[in-house]
Amino acid sequence: MNYWLLKSEGDCYSIDDLKKDKKTAWTGVRNYQARNFMRDSMKVGDGVLFYHSNATPTGVYGIAKIVSTPHADETQFDIKDDHYDLKSKKENPTWVCVDIGFVKKFDEPVSLTEIKIDPALDGMMVRATGSRLSVQPVSEKHFTYIAEVLGK
Numbered sequence: 001m002n003y004w005l006l007k008s009e010g011d012c013y014s015i016d017d018l019k020k021d022k023k024t025a026w027t028g029v030r031n032y033q034a035r036n037f038m039r040d041s042m043k044v045g046d047g048v049l050f051y052h053s054n055a056t057p058t059g060v061y062g063i064a065k066i067v068s069t070p071h072a073d074e075t076q077f078d079i080k081d082d083h084y085d086l087k088s089k090k091e092n093p094t095w096v097c098v099d100i101g102f103v104k105k106f107d108e109p110v111s112l113t114e115i116k117i118d119p120a121l122d123g124m125m126v127r128a129t130g131s132r133l134s135v136q137p138v139s140e141k142h143f144t145y146i147a148e149v150l151g152k
Contacts, residue, residue: 068099
């Protein structure tokens, strides 16, 4: 089992949206490294820290899980979508996504400030200065600590 941190802008798609929808395709990722994580490493059942960027506070708002195998991100073919990719072809799509399912919303978010100052979270990619990757691997130790100790 692997663990991940997935970033979304809270005003674009929030943990509350996922709670209401129960599951969603994690579309719109247009970074090759993030795409490769979804395509090559994510498995059904993997744990997800659902992170709101550009929020007050920025941080982890809840838990989700991977509920599908990777599949073509349909937004790449939709000319009306902000994530449309003229170069991508249906027979060989450039961009993939996975579906995630809601597990739990925290009563209070675990802020990026908390994550950065807690020594138990040393080594988390999100702590690095300039870390902007929207899909990041997380160790089991860090996932469990946030999910069970900080995220009440």
